[in-house]
């Protein structure tokens with residue numbers, strides 16, 4: 001029965017929480033209807049283009065101890081690395097030469113001044129050597145206002161920081177209960193980033209132990225309330241060397257986590273038609289073409305991993321993380337083909353900024 005959806009969002013009306021919950025949990029006919037509507041809304045608001053970001057995982061050194069994450073501080077089975085400044089810059093230049101309009105610099109969290117300074121130097125060098133043409137997104141966690149300001153001045157223009165779950169009880173269950181892992185601080189960081197002028201992205205994990213469909217509906221409402229420009233959401237995938245692994249008996253089957261992630265992406269597209277939504281890497285670890293599938297459910301961004309391959313094994317946020325080499329010419333041409341087959345077009349040499357960002361600037365005037 002399409003109880004809550006008969007009059008709501010599929011017809012372009014504001015949705016109730018109950019309706020969002022129903023869509024997120026949908027299967028069968030409603031699931032298919034949702035896909036169709038999200039695909040239409042994407043074309044109408046964001047067009048046919050799929051934008052690239054080359055993902056550079058520059059270090060797995062982390063001061064945090066999140067119970068779900070494979071690179072958490074207490075996992076002593078991981079070999080820790082930090083890419084050389086030269087290697088980071090070379091990888092970014094590789095992306096630039098191969099027509100990636102932008103890169104994402106991602107890392108475990110560190111906030112010491114040596115790290116902040118290193119990022120400053122890397123940003124300046126990339127900006128210089130590409131004459132300001134390569135777009136740069138950062139995904140480096142919670143930092144001081146000063147660090148966010150410096151990085152912005154040095155050329156970063158987008159920042160990603162997921163709040164992971166809007167259910168604060170659940171947040172406490174998946175993180176140590178201390179100041180380094182405060183939900184409120186994470187939200188403060190998002191607000192700060194917006195104030196500084198970054199295009200700001202957030203997101204959540206889907207299918208955490210004990211998480212309900214209603215929690216996920218609340219996640220979408222929270223994203224909407226935060227009014228962010230970009231979102232990346234993916235299925236939670238258990239990692240053997242983390243404390244949350246012991247809860248694996250409570251998890252939905254992988255296929256269900258995958259389908260629910262597609263429902264989340266599509267529902268969010270209806271809720272926020274002009275934002276950028278990434279097809280997350282975690283989707284690919286469940287289904288080899290999971291990211292391409294997500295492009296048919298409302299996602300319009302893809303982030304191929306271009307980290308030099310010898311470091312790839314050490315950035316294991318979760319198990320089964322794909323190891324495919326995504327940096328050769330062959331990879332780009334086959335990606336282009338797969339994207340064309342789904343009726344979309346790979347856009348090269350463009351930043352692919354969030355339309356929502358410009359719309360909200362316009363509203364403020």
Ligand code: 5AD
Pocket residue numbers: 068069070162164204205234235236237238239282317318319
């Ligand atoms: N499964 C899925 N996603 C994960 N992340 C971290 N650990 C996992 C996991 N086990 C995600 C978090 C984080 C992002 C960088 O990776 O959402 O914000």
